[in-house]
Amino acid sequence: MESLKVAFLGPVASFSHQAAAEYFGTSATLLPHVSFGDAFAAVQGEAADYAIIPCENSTNGSVVQTLDLLIDREYRYTDVRVVAEYYLTVHHCLLARKGAFPSYRRGETRIAKLYTHPQAWGQCEIFLEKYCKGVERQDVSSTSKAGEIVAKETGEQSAAIASRFAAEHHGLDVLEENIEDKADNTTRFLILRNANSKGALFPGEDNTKNATSTTLRSLFTFMVPQEAPGTLADALLIFKEHGMNMTSINTRPSQQKPWKYVFLVECDMTSTDQSQRAVADILNGLRQVTEQCKYLGTWANQLTRS
């Protein structure tokens, strides 16, 4: 069997790369893409079997670029569907070139310079304040890039803040592990597939048809006509009427006209024989009160999975 091709947001050794490697395993061919749009296009054009895309972080919230690509205002990715989700807990390590600090001791060994992505400084404040106070900091475009830089530096006694995955990729020593302030900082990834793809879903079974204890999550988008007050409430009521539990609602600009919005609604339902019917009924209901409603897929909710 030919190996699966999976698009992820590069560079190599990024958190998206790590999520792709953990979810699809070593037999898949993981393809870095420079933008979210490129990864969507790879699935739409069937250059990749799947894409794995960050959609939400437990601390920072939604990734709006991903929401906008899912909304797909210009009908570029009409066949892209969400088929699964994957949760990756973000752990940061203090990394250095192999052998650079042979007798490293926390808070005693002098590090000349630190490299990481701007967001990571904020995520490791407590550790940095305690053990790396006053050390020069250099912002770089990704934590993976930080790892790459210290791997190549031979003169300076520098260190990077990045993942263990990046350490393995760049051949670095792990001086410290789990230096993040919040142990539960997690990113949710969506796994995308072309609706026209044939064959069984990876990992070899359609997990939406599994045990009845599974909660299924579905995603819908729609616009509300501006001249019809009360429509948003009417649209949201439809989910309730069909036994769906709304878990999140996001509002994005329609970009058709200022202050007209597209809504993205995620909802959960216990898996039963009626689940597929409920999706069809909701779509029918939405068509009557909203504009351009779309169904973007159903997948097993990994948080409630037994």
Next chain:
Amino acid sequence: MESLKVAFLGPVASFSHQAAAEYFGTSATLLPHVSFGDAFAAVQGEAADYAIIPCENSTNGSVVQTLDLLIDREYRYTDVRVVAEYYLTVHHCLLARKGAFPSYRRGETRIAKLYTHPQAWGQCEIFLEKYCKGVERQDVSSTSKAGEIVAKETGEQSAAIASRFAAEHHGLDVLEENIEDKADNTTRFLILRNANSKGALFPGEDNTKNATSTTLRSLFTFMVPQEAPGTLADALLIFKEHGMNMTSINTRPSQQKPWKYVFLVECDMTSTDQSQRAVADILNGLRQVTEQCKYLGTWANQLTRS
């Protein structure tokens, strides 16, 4: 009478400064603040009478820093209320040092270098592609800063993309006006005030008590208990039951626990004697099904104002 003190997000001549100047006029003392949080703190601590804060752009959507400050997870800004809104249409100009291009002609005059904020390049793509193709570009931290740089440069034949307001502030020539691709790119600002402030609202009257044709907009936030499916739908139904038309719903992380959310709901209602009663009834209803619900204010919707 002492002049009003108004906090805005700096630097001087920013779009926030322009919004503050247009809304409050020349008699107010406009105070630049380096962060959104500082402007909220100025209102909470009564160092400023008002703050004016961008909350949403018609193209890019919500400003999440503002949403997070309104949510106020750590009870720092408990007295901050929204009392008004102001819409500023974003127009960009091509600006140069006074006298630098005495006989400027579109597409013919050679400009050596352009300065602006990264977002502005994307907002002026059509003009730049047509008339400034191949000109060297330099990113700076704000459009106002770009204006400041070209005002000081004496050797180079450079230009900045910034507002007419920045041109006036930095004493620049306006070579071109309205070079933005989208003529209707608008930012909505919220005007904040301390709930304990005494005296009449600027501009001298409480516009929520005006003509009956005014639409009033209110803002509420609440959290939904995770173990109670259907609660979000129940909470949103409360708005409908009390005659409020929901216009936007935003979901932000609670930061209490991953995947638990805070919802921000904006809703409109025609101004009547019952409006204030409706707010109280909604709050009562929300208290029964949600957690930590808050009412953040009511103000005249400027889009529907007669």
